[in-house]
Amino acid sequence: MRANAAQYELIAPATLDDVLATLATGGYTPIAGGTEIMVALSAGRLPQKPLVSLQHLKELRFIETTAEAYVIGAGTTFSDIRHHAGLAADLPLLAGAASWTGSIANQNRGTLGGNLVNASPAADSPPALLAYEATLKLVSATGSRTMPYTAFHLGYKKTALLPGELVYSIAVPRIWTGYRSYTRKVGTRNAQAISKIALACLARIEENKIADIRIGAASLSAMPMRCAATESALLGQPVTSQTVEKARAALASEARPIDDIRSTAAYRAAVAGNLLEEFLQQLST
Amino acid sequence: MIELNINGKPYTVDVPPMKRLLDVLREDLHLTGVKEGCGEGECGSCSVLFDGVLANSCLIPVLQAEGVEIGTIEGVAIGEQLAPIQQCFLEEGGAQCGICTPGMILATKHLLDKYPQPTLPQIQEGLAGNLCRCTGYSRIFAAVEAAAKLA
Ligand SMILES: Cc1cc2nc3c(=O)[nH]c(=O)nc-3n(C[C@H](O)[C@H](O)[C@H](O)COP(=O)(O)OP(=O)(O)OC[C@H]3O[C@@H](n4cnc5c(N)ncnc54)[C@H](O)[C@@H]3O)c2cc1C
Ligand code: FES
Ligand code: FES
Numbered sequence: 001m002r003a004n005a006a007q008y009e010l011i012a013p014a015t016l017d018d019v020l021a022t023l024a025t026g027g028y029t030p031i032a033g034g035t036e037i038m039v040a041l042s043a044g045r046l047p048q049k050p051l052v053s054l055q056h057l058k059e060l061r062f063i064e065t066t067a068e069a070y071v072i073g074a075g076t077t078f079s080d081i082r083h084h085a086g087l088a089a090d091l092p093l094l095a096g097a098a099s100w101t102g103s104i105a106n107q108n109r110g111t112l113g114g115n116l117v118n119a120s121p122a123a124d125s126p127p128a129l130l131a132y133e134a135t136l137k138l139v140s141a142t143g144s145r146t147m148p149y150t151a152f153h154l155g156y157k158k159t160a161l162l163p164g165e166l167v168y169s170i171a172v173p174r175i176w177t178g179y180r181s182y183t184r185k186v187g188t189r190n191a192q193a194i195s196k197i198a199l200a201c202l203a204r205i206e207e208n209k210i211a212d213i214r215i216g217a218a219s220l221s222a223m224p225m226r227c228a229a230t231e232s233a234l235l236g237q238p239v240t241s242q243t244v245e246k247a248r249a250a251l252a253s254e255a256r257p258i259d260d261i262r263s264t265a266a267y268r269a270a271v272a273g274n275l276l277e278e279f280l281q282q283l284s285t
Numbered sequence: 286m287i288e289l290n291i292n293g294k295p296y297t298v299d300v301p302p303m304k305r306l307l308d309v310l311r312e313d314l315h316l317t318g319v320k321e322g323c324g325e326g327e328c329g330s331c332s333v334l335f336d337g338v339l340a341n342s343c344l345i346p347v348l349q350a351e352g353v354e355i356g357t358i359e360g361v362a363i364g365e366q367l368a369p370i371q372q373c374f375l376e377e378g379g380a381q382c383g384i385c386t387p388g389m390i391l392a393t394k395h396l397l398d399k400y401p402q403p404t405l406p407q408i409q410e411g412l413a414g415n416l417c418r419c420t421g422y423s424r425i426f427a428a429v430e431a432a433a434k435l436a
Binding site: 034056079102104 | 301302303304305308324325326329332335338339340341343344345346348349351352392395396410411413414415
C-alpha cells in the first residue's frame with residue numbers, strides 16, 4: 001500500500017548550514033535524489049518522520065581535483081561522475097559503477113552519498129570505494145570529522161553515521177598509475193538490475209609478482225566488504241594456477257553471502273570465485 | 286504554495302510537499318501525458334525532463350521540483366504540429382497502446398541532446414529505463430534512428 005504523501009513533512013532550507021541546524025533538532029530524515037526514499041514511500045515502508053531535502057544544495061554537488069585526490073561531494077549524481085573526464089580516466093572502477101547504477105534517469109537523480117548511506121550490501125559504488133581506500137568527510141551542526149571508508153559500514157544497513165550527521169564528501173586518492181583494474185557486476189539484467197554479485201579489483205604487478213592488491217565486493221556479506229583474506233593469499237605471489245586455487249579458497253572462506261530473492265548464497269560464492277579467477281587471468285596476460 | 290515551471294509556463298499548486306510530481310502533474314494540473322506504470326523507478330512511463338535531463342517523476346517529491354524547468358510530453362509538439370521525434374515514432378510504428386510512448390519520446394529527446402548521432406548501444410542504454418510491453422523495441426529503435434537522421 002502506498003503511503004499518503006500528505007502525512008509527511010518536507011522542507012528545503014536554503015543552505016547546508018540551515019540543513020545541519022534542522023538535523024540537529026533531531027527526528028529529520030535527509031532526502032537527496034530520492035531514488036531510495038521515494039521507493040520506500042511508494043511501498044508504504046518509509047517511517048513517518050519529517051524530511052529535509054539536500055537535492056538543491058550546490059554545496060554538496062561538486063567534483064574537485066587536487067594533486068593527491070579527487071574530492072566528490074555527497075550530492076554528486078552518477079551521471080556527473082560517469083561524464084567527468086578525469087574520473088573516467090583515473091578511477092575506472094568508480095566511473096564503471098556509476099555507469100550501471102540503474103537507468104539513465106536513475107543516474108541523473110541518484111547520488112553517491114545516498115548510495116553509501118543507504119548501505120545496501122548489493123550497492124554498486126561501495127566495492128570501488130573500498131578498493132580505492134576512499135576517505136569520507138562527515139559534517140554536523142557541531143563540526144566535521146573524517147573517517148576511512150573501510151570503517152563506515154558496521155553491519156547490515158548499519159553505518160558509523162551519527163544522528164544529525166551528513167556525508168559531506170568522498171575523497172579518493174590518485175595513486176593508481178601502473179595498477180590494473182577489473183570490475184564486473186552480475187545481475188539479471190546487467191546494468192539495470194541490482195547486482196547478485198559484483199567485484200572491484202586493483203592490482204600492481206612487479207617482477208611477475210603481485211606487489212599490491214585490493215578487492216572490494218558487493219553481496220558477499222551483509223555489508224559491502226573488502227576481501228582481506230583473499231588479498232593476503234595473493235600478495236607477493238606470482239599469478240599461477242596454484243595461486244588462483246589458493247585465492248579462490250580464501251575468498252570462499254571469508255565470503256558470507258546471503259540467500260535472498262535475487263539469488264542463493266551458493267550461487268553468489270561460486271560466481272565470486274569465477275570473477276576473481278577472471279581478474280587473475282587478465283593479470284597474467 | 287509551491288511554484289512550478291512546466292513547459293515554460295508558471296503554475297502555482299497547493300499540495301503536500303511530499304506529493305509525487307507524477308501525481309501533481311496528472312491530478313492537479315491535468316497534464317496526463319505522463320503515466321504511472323510501476324511507481325518505483327523501473328519503467329520510465331512517468332519520465333519528465335528535469336532541468337533538461339531525464340528523470341522519473343514518480344520518485345520526485347513536488348517540493349524538489351520548485352525552481353526547476355520541467356518538461357513533459359505536452360511541451361514537445363510545436364503548436365498543433367508533431368515534433369520530428371513524434372513524427373518518427375508514428376511513421377516507424379514505434380507506438381501501440383501508447384502508455385510508454387511519452388516516456389520513450391522524452392528519453393529519445395534526452396539521448397539526442399547528448400548524442401545527436403547515437404550508436405545502437407547508445408540508443409539501447411539511453412532507453413533501457415523505459416519499458417514497453419507491446420510495440421517491441423526494434424521499431425522503437427528504428428524510430429530513434431530515423432529521428433537522428435532528421436537532426
Ligand atoms: C529503478 C532503480 C534502480 C536502481 N539500481 C541501482 C543499481 O543498479 N545499483 C545501486 O547501487 N543502486 C541502485 N538503485 C538505488 C539508488 O538509486 C541508489 O542507492 C542511489 O545512490 C541513492 O541515492 P539518492 O540520492 O537517490 O538517495 P535518497 O533516496 O535520497 O537517500 C537514500 C538514503 O541516504 C540518506 N542520505 C542521502 N544523502 C545523504 C547524505 N549526504 N548524508 C547522509 N545521509 C544521506 C537518506 O536519508 C536515505 O537514508 C536503484 C534504484 C532504483 C529506483
Ligand atoms: S512509474 Fe515511474 S518509473 Fe515506473
Ligand atoms: S506501446 Fe504499449 S507499452 Fe509501449
